[in-house]
Amino acid sequence: MTIRPTFLAATAAILLAGSALPAMAVTLRYANQGDLKSLDPYTVNETTTNAHLGHVYEGLTRRGKDLAIQPSLAERWEISEDGLTWRFFLRKGVKFHNGNAFNADDVIFSANRVRAQGSNFQTRVPTNAEFVKVDDHTIDVKLKSPNPILNSQWDTWYILDKEWAEANNATGPTPASATTPSYAALNANGTGPFKIESHQPGVKTVFKSNKEWWDKAEHNLDEIVFTPIGSDATRVAALLSGEVDVIEPVPLQDIQRVNSSANAKVLSGPELRTIFLGMDQTRDELLFSNVKGKNPFKDPKVREAFFKAIDIETIKSRVMRGLATPSALMIAPELFTFSKDFERPKYDLEGAKKLLADAGYPNGFEVGMDCPNDRYVNDEAICQAVVSMLARAGIKVNLMAQPKAQYFGKVLKAGNYNTSFYLLGWTPGTFDSHNVLHDIEGCRDNPQSSRGESNLGNYCNKKHDELTDKILVETDKAKRDQMIKEAFQITVNDYGYIPLHQQALAWGVSNKVKLSQRADNSVLLYWAKKE
Amino acid sequence: MLAFTIRRALQAIGVLLAVGIIAFAMFRFAGDPVNQIVSLDTPAAEREQVRRSLGLDDPVPVQFVRYLAQSIQGDFGVSYQFRQPVSDLLAERMPATLELAICATIFSTVFGVLMGVYSGLRRDSFLTKVFQTVSLVGISLPTFLIGILLIYLFAVTLGWLPSYGRGDTVQIGWWSTGLLTVSGLKALIMPSITLGLFQMTLIMRIVRAEMMEVLRTDYIKFARARGLTTRAIHFGHALKNTLVPVITIVGLQFGSVIAFAIITETVFQWPGMGLLFVQAVQNVDIPIMAAYLMLVALIFVAINLAVDILYTVVDPRLRTTIRQPT
Numbered sequence: 001m002t003i004r005p006t007f008l009a010a011t012a013a014i015l016l017a018g019s020a021l022p023a024m025a026v027t028l029r030y031a032n033q034g035d036l037k038s039l040d041p042y043t044v045n046e047t048t049t050n051a052h053l054g055h056v057y058e059g060l061t062r063r064g065k066d067l068a069i070q071p072s073l074a075e076r077w078e079i080s081e082d083g084l085t086w087r088f089f090l091r092k093g094v095k096f097h098n099g100n101a102f103n104a105d106d107v108i109f110s111a112n113r114v115r116a117q118g119s120n121f122q123t124r125v126p127t128n129a130e131f132v133k134v135d136d137h138t139i140d141v142k143l144k145s146p147n148p149i150l151n152s153q154w155d156t157w158y159i160l161d162k163e164w165a166e167a168n169n170a171t172g173p174t175p176a177s178a179t180t181p182s183y184a185a186l187n188a189n190g191t192g193p194f195k196i197e198s199h200q201p202g203v204k205t206v207f208k209s210n211k212e213w214w215d216k217a218e219h220n221l222d223e224i225v226f227t228p229i230g231s232d233a234t235r236v237a238a239l240l241s242g243e244v245d246v247i248e249p250v251p252l253q254d255i256q257r258v259n260s261s262a263n264a265k266v267l268s269g270p271e272l273r274t275i276f277l278g279m280d281q282t283r284d285e286l287l288f289s290n291v292k293g294k295n296p297f298k299d300p301k302v303r304e305a306f307f308k309a310i311d312i313e314t315i316k317s318r319v320m321r322g323l324a325t326p327s328a329l330m331i332a333p334e335l336f337t338f339s340k341d342f343e344r345p346k347y348d349l350e351g352a353k354k355l356l357a358d359a360g361y362p363n364g365f366e367v368g369m370d371c372p373n374d375r376y377v378n379d380e381a382i383c384q385a386v387v388s389m390l391a392r393a394g395i396k397v398n399l400m401a402q403p404k405a406q407y408f409g410k411v412l413k414a415g416n417y418n419t420s421f422y423l424l425g426w427t428p429g430t431f432d433s434h435n436v437l438h439d440i441e442g443c444r445d446n447p448q449s450s451r452g453e454s455n456l457g458n459y460c461n462k463k464h465d466e467l468t469d470k471i472l473v474e475t476d477k478a479k480r481d482q483m484i485k486e487a488f489q490i491t492v493n494d495y496g497y498i499p500l501h502q503q504a505l506a507w508g509v510s511n512k513v514k515l516s517q518r519a520d521n522s523v524l525l526y527w528a529k530k531e
Numbered sequence: 532m533l534a535f536t537i538r539r540a541l542q543a544i545g546v547l548l549a550v551g552i553i554a555f556a557m558f559r560f561a562g563d564p565v566n567q568i569v570s571l572d573t574p575a576a577e578r579e580q581v582r583r584s585l586g587l588d589d590p591v592p593v594q595f596v597r598y599l600a601q602s603i604q605g606d607f608g609v610s611y612q613f614r615q616p617v618s619d620l621l622a623e624r625m626p627a628t629l630e631l632a633i634c635a636t637i638f639s640t641v642f643g644v645l646m647g648v649y650s651g652l653r654r655d656s657f658l659t660k661v662f663q664t665v666s667l668v669g670i671s672l673p674t675f676l677i678g679i680l681l682i683y684l685f686a687v688t689l690g691w692l693p694s695y696g697r698g699d700t701v702q703i704g705w706w707s708t709g710l711l712t713v714s715g716l717k718a719l720i721m722p723s724i725t726l727g728l729f730q731m732t733l734i735m736r737i738v739r740a741e742m743m744e745v746l747r748t749d750y751i752k753f754a755r756a757r758g759l760t761t762r763a764i765h766f767g768h769a770l771k772n773t774l775v776p777v778i779t780i781v782g783l784q785f786g787s788v789i790a791f792a793i794i795t796e797t798v799f800q801w802p803g804m805g806l807l808f809v810q811a812v813q814n815v816d817i818p819i820m821a822a823y824l825m826l827v828a829l830i831f832v833a834i835n836l837a838v839d840i841l842y843t844v845v846d847p848r849l850r851t852t853i854r855q856p857t
Contacts, residue, residue, distance in 0.1 A: 031695075035810065037612045045573070120569055122577070174614055175584065185614040200623070201613040202810060203802040204696075229695055229800045230810065233679050237694045238800075241686045374813075405562025405815045413575045414563060414582075450574045 025222040026530050028513065029244040030523065031229040036205050039196065040184040041158040042119040042173035045429070050156045051522035052226070055207055056097075057158030057190035060088060060107065061151050065516045065527065067334065067431060069151065073102065073159055073191065083146030083475050090137040094214045096161040097188075097195045104133045109162035109171075118175025123429075124157040126150070148475045152430045164189045193217055193526045194224060202228060219526050239264050239508045245530065246515065247508040248523050252321050252378060258508050267507045267517050270325045272332040273427040275376055277310075277386065277498040279303060279420070282444070282458035286420040288368025288398065296365060297420075297457070303495035305355035308348040309393040310386055312500060319381045323504035329488055331428065331436050332502050334519055338485045342492065344499075352393045364394025370422040371399060372407040377503040383423055397421070417456050424456065425503075427520065433484045437468040441491050459496035539839070543832040550828040554821055555595040564611055564815040585611070598821060608818035612810070617822045621804060626706045627697055628796070628803030632788045634719050635727035640781055643731040647738025648770060651746070662735065669732035674791070678725040678798035685721060693718050695800035726795040730784050734777060741773035775842070782838035786831040 034048045041053045054062075060074035071077075074088040094102040111131045114121050129150075130142040143150070165171050170184035188196045191214070194207040207224040209217070227244070229235040232251045238244045240261050250258055255266045279297040280286055286295050296302045312326040325333075326344055333339035356364060371383035380401040387397040402410070411419040428435035443460035444452035451465070452458065467487040474480040491497060507523065509515050516527040565582050582588050586597065601608065607617040646666075650659040669677075686694035698714030700707040709715025745751060746769055754764045793805035800806065804823060811819035 035612070038614055040614075043614070044568070117580070120573060120577075123574075175581070182614060200802075201615065201620075202807060227696060227800065230806075230813075231797050231800065234682065234695050234798055234800055237679075237682045237687050241690055241694050243686070243694055403562065403813075405567060405813070406560075408566040409563030412566065414565065414578055450576075453575055 026220055027223040027225060028221050028246065028525060028528055028530050029225045029227070030246045030248075030525060031227050031235050031238055031244045032248050032523065033228070033230060033232075033235065035202050035228040036199070036226065037201060038174060038185040039188045039199060040170075040174035040182060041156075041160070042114050042121050043175070043185065045120045045156075047427075047521055048523075051524060052205075053158060053188070053190075054156070054192065054522065054524060055194040055224070055526060056188045056192045056196055057160070058192045059154045059157050059159060060090075061154045063155045063431075063518075063520075065518055067519060069155065072155070073107075077151070079475075083148070084143050086141040086143070086150060087134070088139045088141065090139065091214060092137055094191050095212060096164065096191055097210060098161065098164055100161050100163050102159070102161075102191055103136045104139050105136075106159055106162050107131065107139050108133060109165065110157070110159045113160065113165070113171065113173055114157055116173055119173040121157060121173075124153050146473050146475050148473075148477075148480065149430055149432050149434065152432050158190065160184075161189050193219070197223075217526070219528050221525065221528060221530060224525050236508065239510065242510065245510040245513045246523065246525070246528070248506075248521070249377075250506040250508040252323060252506065255321070255323070255506055263512075264508055264510050267509050267515065268323060268504050269517050270332065270334070270502045270519060271427075271505045272334060272431070272502065272520050273376070273425045274327055274330055274332055274502055275379075275382070275423065275425045275500045276327075276330060277306070277500065278422050278424060278455075278457040278459070279306070279498075280417070280457045281460070281496075286367060287418065288420045290366040291361075296359065296361060296367075299359045300495050301355045301359040302361070303498075304345075305352040305359070305393065306390065306395070307352075307495050307498045308345060308355070309352035309395070310389050310498065310500075311347040311349075312344065313347065314389075315382060315385050316501060319378055319385050320501070320503065323377075323506065324501040325504070326501045327499040328492070330426070330440060330491065330497055330499050331433055331488075332519070335428065335431050336433050336484065336488075337481055341485065342488070349392055356393060356395075361394075364396065366396040366398065367421050368398045368400060368419075370407060370411050370419045371401045372404045372423070373401040375404040375407070376423075376425045377506075379423060382500065386423075411456050413453055417458070419456060422456060423500075424454075426454070431520070433488070434468065434471050437464070437471065437484070437487050441487075441496060442468060459491070459494070461490050461494055461496070464490040536836070536840075539836050543829075543836070546832055547825060547828050550824055551599065551821070552595065554824045555591060555598070558815075558817050558820065559591065561812065561817075561820070562815045564817060567814045567816075568611055602822075602825070607822040610811075610819050611816045612814050612819075617818045620807060620819065621822060621826065622705060623707075624802060624804045624807050626708060627801060628789060628792055628805060630709060631719065631722055631726060631792055631795070631801060631803060632785065634723040635788055635792075636730070636781060636785055638723050639727035639731035639734055640777070643734025644738050644770075644777065646731075647735040647773075648742060648765070650735070651739040651742025652765065654743070666732040666735050669728040674725060674729070674794045675798050677728060678721070678795060681721045681725060682798070692721055697802055722795050722799045722801055725798070726788060726792055730780075730788065733780060733784070737776050737780060738773055741776060742769060745769045745772050778841060779838060782834055782841065786827070786834045789830055790827050 032048060036049060036052045038044060041057050058072050060072060061069050062072035064070050073091055073094060075091045077086055077088045079086050090104060096102060108131045111125050114124055115127055128144045132140040132142060134140055168183040170182060174182040174185045186199060193210055193213045195210050197206040197208045199205045205226045209222050229238060235247050236254045239247045242263055250266050258264050258266050281297050283295055285293060316322065316324045316326055328342040328344040329339055369383060371380055373380035383399055383401060387399050390397050409415050411417060411422050426440055438451055439454045441459060441464060442452040442455060443465050444455050444458040464487050467483050471480055471483050474483060505517060505521050507517060512531040514529045518524060565578050568581055569578055586594060610617050610620055613620060646662045650662050653659055682694045685692040696718060697709045698718035699712040700709050700715055701711045709719060751764060751769060754768055792803060793809055796803045796805035797809050807819060808823045
């Protein structure tokens with residue numbers, strides 16, 4: 001075989017041209033399972049999106065590597081004696097990417113925009129909170145009732161530039177149901193450490209380092225190229241071949257392989273999301289069961305029996321391959337100081353059988369279970385394990401595993417809580433216990449209130465709810481924590497839920513990259529260093 | 532000829548309508564789009580608001596008629612996920628899919644015909660046996676497996692080719708092409724092979740069988756008797772006569788290649804229409820799903836029509852039967 005000289009010359013020319021590109025710019029390539037769908041920071045409240053946009057936009061506060069609240073666009077804040085006025089002192093000399101100065105008007109504008117119709121972040125700022133401009137860099141927030149966790153979610157309430165939004169006809173949030181394309185969904189103008197260079201939804205987003213950032217950069221990157229790669233195998237292959245530097249997540253079954261490869265390793269740690277099982281405790285007869293005329297889950301003995309029949313250690317070692325932390329509470333230990341005072345009741349199959357017999361089901365019963373199969377780490381496998389464990393106690397579980405699109409349509413309020421027994425995961429958006437006590441453990445009896453809206457099985461205890469209301473307005477931290485502990489104890493005693501575990505985070509990181517992992521699964525590359 | 536074309540065009544509209552109706556009837560089983568749009572802790576009242584503004588609270592037939600009325604005016608709606616017009620998204624993704632499909636088709640036709648001719652002529656040679664084995668692999672292994680095997684061999688182990696994406700692209704007007712850059716061309720190799728392998732196998736087998744058939748016919752014997760060179764007989768006479776079925780296959784399969792690019796695009800994270808569709812299914816993005824299904828149906832119908840017309844060009848016998856319907 002002969003190769004013509006012209007062909008050789010052409011090849012050489014192409015190779016030379018390739019190597020003549022400006023080198024030495026540090027580019028970090030990052031692939032995630034999910035997409036960056038909208039650049040408007042008020043459209044989708046979802047961890048991955050919030051983390052992406054956190055490179056570009058900033059809030060008045062931010063959270064550190066340990067999730068502690070830190071000052072960001074607000075340098076500091078003071079709370080008045082009565083707890084009704086919060087005064088925020090804004091950082092001076094901060095500029096948006098388009099050069100506009102950041103000031104109090106931008107905060108007031110963002111506060112109105114985030115609470116407007118169509119925002120998915122309305123709960124970030126109380127509707128009746130009044131924002132008053134004291135001067136260009138001071139803001140008073142006046143509340144109707146004390147709220148000790150007012151700014152707990154402000155790290156992802158990103159501040160927009162008023163002038164920019166007005167100039168581009170983007171003063172209202174891009175609703176999730178937008179029927180016309182919005183400028184803010186495709187363009188971004190924040191104050192953060194990175195600027196968006198180009199954004200092709202679903203294909204590629206390029207971030208460029210913002211050299212004029214107000215804070216000292218911890219990263220050494222010039223550019224971040226983000227690509228969504230949905231297929232697990234391809235994502236792992238791209239990491240192993242060195243084409244991307246960071247991937248999230250690494251599927252459990254590939255962790256070994258990544259760790260044994262020469263150029264990457266898995267960064268893992270406990271995540272804040274709690275995976276749990278819930279039971280319908282409200283209907284007089286279960287929708288999916290052979291027990292007619294009564295609801296066995298109304299009997300705490302049955303719920304205790306279910307709890308004790310599940311061997312959490314086996315789920316941890318077999319299903320989760322060690323990458324899970326069994327949980328006694330409905331909240332991750334990182335988020336509540338007294339978590340360590342709670343201990344998970346031991347696996348006790350004989351005890352479970354006895355409890356069932358005492359409750360009047362010596363031969364067990366049948367119940368249908370709903371389970372997502374593409375939402376949480378190994379969700380369907382966990383459910384299958386639960387099914388076989390309950391079978392040993394005489395309970396026949398008919399598992400219905402389904403994609404999240406169908407699953408959530410069935411079990412949530414829109415589907416009329418159409419389930420008897422289900423698996424769900426929950427991270428309190430506020431990183432505070434109140435969210436769990438209110439949304440997951442609160443009674444669902446008042447249709448006007450949002451309390452218990454995600455309490456699919458309607459576990460209900462009035463005493464628990466009274467405590468929850470007090471917790472909301474209690475500003476003394478020690479007292480508040482004590483009350484939270486009491487409230488959680490009530491649910492534990494009632495066997496209202498069966499918490500399973502906190503799943504583990506698994507990020508694939510090239511050996512060339514140093515990266516800090518935050519427990520809320522936010523991949524924050526402004527903490528990344530690349531060789 | 533004109534009447535034939537008009538009749539086919541009317542049939543095409545019927546097919547598109549049927550696809551639309553079936554698609555809309557099935558969307559209810561894809562799940563609730565609202566859950567994909569908002570986060571888990573979104574209050575129910577806000578969810579209802581979203582549902583109403585998307586018109587999802589209307590009965591399915593109403594939604595279908597509304598969709599039809601809008602799409603006739605060229606408005607395919609706005610994607611739930613990306614908040615961009617679906618027509619823009621599809622136009623942006625189409626070059627990627629078409630380049631991939633064309634490269635896969637060229638690859639499969641060239642190699643399929645060459646391998647087919649060779650194994651038709653030298654039935655017992657060693658190379659023929661190799662080709663037969665390759666074709667068996669191509670026909671029996673699922674596409675995604677071939678793709679992943681290629682990735683692990685050429686991207687992870689050898690590091691020669693990129694494992695995902697399109698490489699660098701150049702914008703020519705609204706068309707983004709990967710054919711003009713080195714990384715773009717390298718990125719095309721594995722997806723094209725993955726996508727074209729099945730079709731190559733098919734073409735190879737057809738050419739081989741046709742070749743063997745044709746070589747036994749009288750006019751080939753006659754050509755030999757006339758003392759023509761073997762080369763002229765094989766390529767001038769025999770191969771030409773095997774091409775009618777090959778054109779049919781290549782043509783008809785081109786629609787399938789575009790449609791089945793879904794899998795290849797998912798494996799290689801190829802930013803084409805197929806990937807867009809898969810993401811849309813996962814997120815119950817009805818406007819994209821509907822537009823994509825209609826588009827694929829349209830492509831199929833158009834290709835069928837083109838192939839029918841091409842037939843008459845290649846094979847004069849068909850021309851007369853169309854002119855004089857019995």
